Amino acid sequence: MEFTKTTELNSNHNHLEKMTIQELLSNINLEDKTVPLAVEKALPQIEVLVNHIVEKLENGGRLFYIGAGTSGRLGILDASECPPTFGVSQDLVIGLIAGGDMAIRKAVENAEDSLTQGWEDLQKYHISNKDVVIGIAASGTTPYVIQALKVCNNNNIITGCITCNKNSPLSLAAKFPIEVVVGPEFITGSSRMKAGTAQKLVLNMITTTTMVKLGHVIGNKMVDMQLSNNKLVERGTKMIMDELDISEEKALKLLMKYKNVREAIKNYKNGN
Missing domain, CATH: 3.40.50.10490 (Glucose-6-phosphate isomerase like protein; domain 1)
Structure with missing residues (x-):
């Protein structure tokens, strides 16, 4: 053509x-x-x-x-x-x-x-x-x-x-x-x-x-995103709060411990 x-x-x-x-x-x-x-x-x-x-x-x-x-x-x-x-x-x-x-x-x-x-x-x-x-x-x-x-x-x-x-x-x-x-x-x-x-x-x-x-999204959330600024830390904290139905303070603590939304959720569910 x-x-x-x-x-x-x-x-x-x-x-x-x-x-x-x-x-x-x-x-x-x-x-x-x-x-x-x-x-x-x-x-x-x-x-x-x-x-x-x-x-x-x-x-x-x-x-x-x-x-x-x-x-x-x-x-x-x-x-x-x-x-x-x-x-x-x-x-x-x-x-x-x-x-x-x-x-x-x-x-x-x-x-x-x-x-x-x-x-x-x-x-x-x-x-x-x-x-x-x-x-x-x-x-x-x-x-x-x-x-x-x-x-x-x-x-x-x-x-x-x-x-x-x-x-x-x-x-x-x-x-x-x-x-x-x-x-x-x-x-x-x-x-x-x-x-x-x-x-x-x-x-x-x-x-x-x-x-x-490839598995980098769960539900509709960016669970593997890098926590490169305060906005993304806040977003990650909210994801964990929503998924686990826990307080903001507890969610932030988990996020800071594991440095990753997916890992924080997984470890919490596994009792860690």
Whole structure:
């Protein structure tokens, strides 16, 4: 099928500079409302990929995100939130960006055009066929990402992608593509907007669903979260209070003793 970059099509809105602030905000919001519906259409694709991720991570594998620019930053954001939220190792979900860590804050010229750097970046982590690699690119045409996935395929590593164009080169390179077609951006070609929002929603789904299936959530609570600030200590204390029907003082004491909600609840129930 023919490949059309819908992310680059002309905006449905024109003469933006003549709009009032209220009109700008309303029209951006109007476009944003379409994103969850586009994600919904991709749910079957997301489910297939998550099944493979859960299986690989249950058997000692890791999840890698690889992208450039906004897409790379979103992958790094999602990866960085897994340890504090679910108490997993920093090495379980890893985000890589074209141009390295410097590119998180500042664009690195031509970094996304390299045909070899993506695979080289993955090799630094001794990647193997136990792992899963997801390429993230709104356009679906980023060489850094596409070539990395192609080499992964050659090494029998499961590959997925998150893109916002149908039948893109990235979709064709990934074994399990996720295509969330959000259409033209409010500002023509500004894929940090609807496309970025769509990618963030999908990333949330992937790691949240995976972590639930790996046992890091009980009921609806983050029982393995890291107690890295007062807010999270308070949240953990309340979880223990609700689960065990004990006082705040007793719950906090348990939490401070075991440094983990799951362990505090388990040990209390076991009479420790």
